[in-house]
Structures are given as C-alpha cells and as structure tokens.
Amino acid sequence: MSNIPSDLKYTKSHEWVRTLADGNVEVGITDHAQGALGDLVFVEVPESGKSLKVGDAFAVVESVKAASDVYAPIAGAVVEGNAALTGTPELINSEPYGGGWIARLKPNGAPQGLLSAAEYQAHLAAEG
Amino acid sequence: MVDFGGWDMPVNYGSQIEEHHAVRRDAGVFDVSHMCVIDARGSRVREFLSKLVANDVAKLKSSGKALYSCMLNEAGGVIDDLIIYFIDESFFRIVVNAGTRDKDLAWMRQVAAPFGVDLTERTDLAMLAVQGPNARAKVAELLPVEHRAAALALEVFVGRQLGNWFVARTGYTGEDGFEIMLPAGDAVKTWRDLNARGVKSAGLGARDTLRLEAAMNLYGNDMDESQNPLESGLSWTVSFDNPARDFIGRKALESLKTAGLKKKLVALVLEDRGVLRGHQKVIAGANEIGEITSGTFSPSMEKSIALARVARDAGATVQVDVRGKLLNARVVKAPFVRHNKILVS
Numbered sequence: 209m210s211n212i213p214s215d216l217k218y219t220k221s222h223e224w225v226r227t228l229a230d231g232n233v234e235v236g237i238t239d240h241a242q243g244a245l246g247d248l249v250f251v252e253v254p255e256s257g258k259s260l261k262v263g264d265a266f267a268v269v270e271s272v273k274a275a276s277d278v279y280a281p282i283a284g285a286v287v288e289g290n291a292a293l294t295g296t297p298e299l300i301n302s303e304p305y306g307g308g309w310i311a312r313l314k315p316n317g318a319p320q321g322l323l324s325a326a327e328y329q330a331h332l333a334a335e336g
Numbered sequence: 337m338v339d340f341g342g343w344d345m346p347v348n349y350g351s352q353i354e355e356h357h358a359v360r361r362d363a364g365v366f367d368v369s370h371m372c373v374i375d376a377r378g379s380r381v382r383e384f385l386s387k388l389v390a391n392d393v394a395k396l397k398s399s400g401k402a403l404y405s406c407m408l409n410e411a412g413g414v415i416d417d418l419i420i421y422f423i424d425e426s427f428f429r430i431v432v433n434a435g436t437r438d439k440d441l442a443w444m445r446q447v448a449a450p451f452g453v454d455l456t457e458r459t460d461l462a463m464l465a466v467q468g469p470n471a472r473a474k475v476a477e478l479l480p481v482e483h484r485a486a487a488l489a490l491e492v493f494v495g496r497q498l499g500n501w502f503v504a505r506t507g508y509t510g511e512d513g514f515e516i517m518l519p520a521g522d523a524v525k526t527w528r529d530l531n532a533r534g535v536k537s538a539g540l541g542a543r544d545t546l547r548l549e550a551a552m553n554l555y556g557n558d559m560d561e562s563q564n565p566l567e568s569g570l571s572w573t574v575s576f577d578n579p580a581r582d583f584i585g586r587k588a589l590e591s592l593k594t595a596g597l598k599k600k601l602v603a604l605v606l607e608d609r610g611v612l613r614g615h616q617k618v619i620a621g622a623n624e625i626g627e628i629t630s631g632t633f634s635p636s637m638e639k640s641i642a643l644a645r646v647a648r649d650a651g652a653t654v655q656v657d658v659r660g661k662l663l664n665a666r667v668v669k670a671p672f673v674r675h676n677k678i679l680v681s
Binding site for chain 2: 246247249250252268270272273275294
C-alpha cells in the first residue's frame with residue numbers, strides 16, 4: 209500500500225504539491241509513482257527562472273526500466289530545482305515526500321484543480 | 337509483472353539494482369522456464385543441425401558440450417538465437433527463446449523432416465538460472481551427495497544429466513553459474529531452497545542489465561529477421577570453415593561479405609548524464625549513422641551503456657539523440673563487465 213500524506217495535494221499524473229511557509233510550493237512524485245518506476249538512476253531537474261504552465265513537462269525521472277516526464281501541477285516559475293538529485297536520484301525512492309522533492313515553484317495565483325489525499329487514493333484505486 | 341512472450345513474469349521482486357548486485361557479488365536465481373526446451377532425436381540429428389544453424393555443430397565432440405548459434409533464414413536474417421547441447425549422436429537438446437517459440441518450431445520441423453529427426457518440446461521441464469560467483473556451490477548443496485562432485489566438475493559451457501536435473505554451466509549474465517532444467521513440479525521447492533541458502537530472487541529487469549553489461553545480444557532488440565549475424569556482433573558464431581557445409585543462410589551471408597558489410601554492432605558508454613534507450617538515434621557530425629538497439633543504466637558502472645547498430649566506418653566517439661538533446665558517447669570494446677570486473681576504462 210503506498211503512502212499518501214493527508215497534508216499534501218496531488219495530480220492524476222502522480223505529482224504531489226506542498227505549500228511552503230513562504231507561499232512557494234514544493235513538487236515531487238508520489239510514493240506510488242516511485243514504486244512503479246523502480247530504482248531511480250537519473251533525474252533532470254528544471255533550471256531556476258523557467259516559467260511553467262499547468263501540464264508542462266518540467267522534469268524527467270529515469271529508472272533502470274524507463275524514462276518518465278514530470279508535469280507541472282500548477283502554473284508558476286521555477287525557484288529552485290533539487291540539486292541533490294543529480295548525485296543521489298535514489299532519494300526519490302527512499303524519501304519521495306521529503307529529500308526527494310524535485311522543484312520549488314513560485315505559483316501564479318492559487319493552485320487549482322488539485323486532488324486531496326482521499327481523492328488521489330480513489331484515483332489510484334480506480335486506475336487499478 | 338509483465339507479459340513476456342505470453343508468460344507473466346516479474347520485472348523485479350524488490351530493488352532491481354540490488355538483484356543485479358547480488359548476481360555480480362554473490363548469487364541470484366532467475367525463473368527462465370519461459371525458455372523453450374526442444375529435444376531433437378534421430379540418427380541424422382547432427383546432419384540436421386549442421387544445416388539448421390550458422391555455427392558448426394562439428395565443434396561439439398564430447399557429450400554435454402554446448403554451442404551458441406543463430407538460426408538463419410535463406411536471406412541470412414536471424415530467426416532466433418539458441419543454445420544446442422550435444423548429448424549423444426542421436427540426441428541433441430536445443431533451447432530457444434519464448435517469444436519466437438511458434439515460428440521456431442514450425443521452421444525447425446520443416447527443416448528436420450527430410451532428416452527424419454523428431455522434435456519434442458519439453459513443456460514438462462522448468463528452468464532456473466542460478467548465477468553469480470557463489471551460485472554453483474549453492475546449487476551443489478541441493479543435489480544428492482552422489483551428484484555434487486560431478487556438478488562442480490562441469491566445465492564452462494557443458495551440461496550433464498544428474499538424476500532428474502539437467503545441470504549446465506551456462507548463463508546470460510557474464511557471471512559463473514548454472515542453468516538447471518528440472519521437472520516443473522520441483523521448481524517451487526528448489527527456488528525456496530535456494531532462497532533459504534541466501535540466493536536472491538532476481539527478475540527480468542536485472543537479467544537485462546546483467547546481460548547488457550556482459551554485451552550479450554537480446555533477440556528482438558539487437559537482432560531479428562531483418563538483420564544478419566555479421567552486422568549484429570555475432571560473426572564469431574558463424575562458421576564458414578567447412579566449405580562443404582551448406583547451412584541455411586550461408587549463400588546470403590557470403591554475398592553480403594563480397595558486397596561489403598555496411599553496419600556493425602558496437603558497445604557505447606554515455607559520457608554525459610542521462611540514460612540511453614533502444615531506438616535512440618546515433619549521430620556523427622551532421623549525419624545519422626545508426627540507432628541504439630539496447631540501452632540501460634549499468635548498476636555496476638553507474639553509467640549508461642548501450643549496444644548500437646551503426647555505419648561500419650563509425651569512429652570512436654558519437655552522439656546520441658536522448659529525448660531531443662545530443663549527448664556524447666564513446667565506442668568501447670565489449671563486454672562492459674565480466675566476472676564482476678568493469679572492463680571499460
């Protein structure tokens with residue numbers, strides 16, 4: 209059973225979103241997503257300043273098995289990519305909601321259309 | 337779990353990378369029961385195989401000796417790659433891929449008919465590949481006492497029937513080990529006994545990274561019916577030595593050689609960060625010169641590696657189009673890793 213913290217928001221494409229104290233948001237991929245990908249070996253994090261629309265592919269996560277795009281859950285600008293993932297991509301496997309965060313974004317307005325933990329749980333159940 | 341040639345098979349049991357390291361450093365077990373075991377019997381079986389495959393079964397002189405070969409069509413395209421074990425003059429055992437089973441059997445039966453050779457698929461047998469530096473010792477512990485010494489005395493690429501197990505010192509990982517063909521009913525218990533002795537369960541994912549580090553071709557990726565063995569890194573498996581041996585595909589390969597081969601299969605190490613994958617384009621200067629046939633991340637080297645089919649005159653450095661970016665790669669001598677030693681600087 210994958211871990212779905214109740215204090216985060218989610219997308220159907222398996223990203224999570226955390227609102228930080230400074231109003232920026234932190235984005236990563238869910239426990240379910242890292243489990244499906246398997247051992248992560250390469251992460252391409254976005255450069256600071258990059259402007260994103262909802263749904264833009266802004267990062268790439270690659271496991272031994274496959275490459276997968278990570279999509280922007282909100283519109284905004286990249287404040288910072290997680291440089292630690294360059295040397296230790298496996299942080300996404302071990303701490304998907306902690307040290308495995310992928311980027312911090314400065315949102316354009318309030319995030320919209322994100323799923324609650326319960327809704328994401330239901331989405332996973334429906335995906336089978 | 338994934339569908340693999342009609343079989344439901346696990347890509348990994350836990351961490352694919354840990355399974356990979358277990359095989360390089362200790363021992364792992366793969367369920368390879370999907371592989372198709374065919375017993376060929378008849379007084380003219382050697383003659384039949386001499387016609388059927390591109391390598392020369394005349395090399396098989398002592399009982400148990402194995403031979404790796406391609407089976408070609410008349411155009412020199414690879415129908416499948418296989419292993420042939422010589423048991424005796426009226427009995428050879430052949431192991432082919434699962435995904436090609438139907439067409440292989442149909443082709444082999446057609447070629448076998450004039451030789452009066454009987455082909456029997458051994459669906460009653462399971463196959464376990466136990467691989468790694470400690471694999472043979474762990475398997476020996478499971479054998480009846482009277483067979484242990486014989487198993488451990490097997491030379492590389494030799495198999496032998498020991499009780500109701502056929503034990504062969506072969507594999508697809510670049511490590512030492514055994515492949516065991518055993519009654520299907522014994523497989524689950526044997527698997528658990530191996531686990532209990534510290535042999536780690538390993539899935540298709542680790543099997544792929546191990547074979548690619550060992551630069552062993554995968555049928556369907558690195559060669560198929562549209563490619564010939566001479567441009568697939570498999571010239572060493574084609575025997576032209578006996579001019580009288582008219583194996584299927586020989587004329588086509590000889591014509592290709594006369595006309596000049598155009599392509600070659602090379603081993604690549606990615607110099608930049610990223611992961612090479614099948615079908616990515618290989619570039620030299622402004623020209624596309626080929627494509628990746630198999631690519632992955634090498635857990636042993638912690639770099640991406642690949643096999644690629646490129647123009648025969650390709651140089652020592654190339655670029656690969658990885659998701660729209662041109663990354664630098666180096667052509668290296670295969671294999672990348674063998675017996676847990678990295679061979680590429």
